[in-house]
Amino acid sequence: MKPNKYLLILLATIGAYVVFEYYRPKPLDWTPTYRNDTKIPFGTQALYELLPAVMQQPAVKSVRLPVYNFLTTEKLTGRSNYVFVSQNFKVDGNDLKQLLNYVRRGNNVFISAYDLPDTLGRVLGFKAEVKDPTKADTTLRQNLVNRQLRKPGGYNFFHDDGRNFLTVTKQTGVTVLGRNARNEPVFIRIRYGSGQFLVHNLPLAFTNYYVLDPKTSDYVSKALAYLPALPTYWDEYLKQGRFDEDQQSIFRYVWSQPALNWAYYIVVFGLVFYALFAGKRTQRVIPVVEAPRNTSVDFVKTVGRLYFQQGDHDNLARKRIRYFLADLRERYGLNTNNLDNEFTDSLAHKRGIPRDDARELVLLLRNAQKSISLSEYDLLTLNAAIEKFNQTA
Template sequence: MKNYRLYALGLGLLFTVFVVVEYYRPKPIDWKQTFSNKDKIPYGAYVLFELLPDLFPDQPVTSVRLPVVNQVEENNTLREDSTTAPVNYLFVNGTTQVDKLDLKTLLQFVAQGSNVFISSHHFSRQLQDTLGFKLEFAPKQDSLGLVFTHPQLLKNKPVRYAWEKVNRTITVDSNHKATVLGKNTAGGANFVQIRYGKGSFFLSSVPLAFTNYHVIHPVQGKYAALALSHLPVRPVWWDEYQKQGAVGDSSVFRVLLSHEALAWAYYLALGSLLLFVLFESKRTQRIIPVVEKPRNTTLEFVRVIGNLYFNYRDHKVIAEKKINYFLEYLRLHYFESTRDLDQELQTRIAHKSGIPASEVSELFRLIHYVRTTHTLEEQNLWQLNKQLESFYRQATSR
């Protein structure tokens, strides 16, 4: 008992050391592109969100966890004149999805004087068709520099990024008026303003420039601030709905727990499952396994070996194996010696098996041919196999 306790104590100490080492071991860097204001990983947007109060001084900054329609309607209900107060609605995503209803709401929202800033790798097709723009790829090169077209910003040196991070450009068709606010050093536009009613859509195709990794960079960090400086100083809505979903969406039991009856049913099911585990955990008799009687798998084994040799195209070896098996078959079933494959043996085999003597003679002729030849063609192996299969089939049916 004492040795057992020492053994258990040693295991406990080893487990504790393992847990402590795993807990304090540096975690690998997560390079997932979340663009979320709660993530401090390289491609999260925590730093930019914290800087928004400085970029828009004396203006409230709100993290939005509602769909576009709900957010705009909720803001309208807080105002007596039923008009949306002008704000800057910011979207920074890998993919920005806007359905038909959201797009209609955004258009009305911007037409009343608000601004919508969207930076994304991919835009929904409805948004592109309505505003008349599309995304293309810049020519492949090692890196691209980003510049702004505003006269006061032209003197700034291009901010360089790896090509794969800023390789998308925005092309606006001639039917829609757009102002190019930013380009890359290859000449492609990546930041445009499309006026709509009293407000504007600001579209950017370089969302990674607004993530933590680049915002805290000593050189690249100024790009995000300069891009957002094109927007007027107004209250800011920062969209998190397309990244985190609505509040409470992270819980898979949110529907059950939001209704009292379903919640009690859920708790009752958990309690019943716990009772079942407790009572069924008692030791029960082990089920007696069913032992199958041995099977004779000799024929299956021979077929497997034959197929193995056939894959190597060694026809003569395959034929010799089949002949040896055939002679063993004659010894076991007809009690005949197969040392001399003469005419007398053939006659006795034909008599005992009931197979015509001509077929038996042809089979023995093929066996003699295989044994005397140095190389064997596939056609000869096929003929031998055909004769053997015919012999077995007729012999077992009599």
């Protein structure tokens, strides 16, 4: 069997693209994922691996459940820490309620995110602010307030635009731990019940790029020093969802890899184009079927020519009148026994023609019926009048 050239072209294109993607240098991915399993600049694998030593714990557990599910199903013994580092801190009402209860019982929550919910801020007494885009400043320095933790000259996280800061709305129970060069709070501690919330709104400071940079590497350990040395839980649900890699489907993995994702779409669209174009070109030719001819009309024309050629004009004319009157009876429901004035009026009304035209046709039919013999001229005149009547329907 001869191979289809379109299919071969498609397979060759896919193979060439896969080889090209495999061997071409991979560009550095600057996407801020904050995931603890990636080594890209804005992942958090370095911090996650260093966290047990910082917290003086044998291990730190990664959590892949919503806050509500984790705090209601996990049997937590003793006090502990719960750490969140992400672009957005998205929690619903149930999550927030359980998180507040968790801290009220003497536990600690560390949150570093740009977008913080107003619901949490109203309860704890702060608000996450963002300056106008014209106020962006990548040279803005950050520093800790505690003199023992401060660094001369401060820290510059130049991938951050310096627009995010915190506004303290409650006078008691809130301590500012870090400020930027504009003296705006960026790191605060809120006492809540028997525990504390540590709220920080510059999560880029905890990514691989700045944790491994000697100029900023000590910032993380100083910021986390406000957490006591207790069992610590690290949230990954806000960044990776609920399922681990071994629980993900093959398509979830394919879509997470740019090269495989593009290859998947090329295969799908290639198959669609193949079905549309190649399938259309190789389909069997459909024969042209002529519409059935109306042989009854041909038969009538043949019989009419036969009568006319034989010169039997009288017989042909009377058959023409008989069939015409039968058509009037069937189509308009007229009584054709008496071709009088009443018949004429009914014909003109139902046909929608002037009464004078109807009267001339009826008079011609009546005279033809009374005639002893009809000539060729009479036949042609009668046929022309009937054809004119039919055409003006």
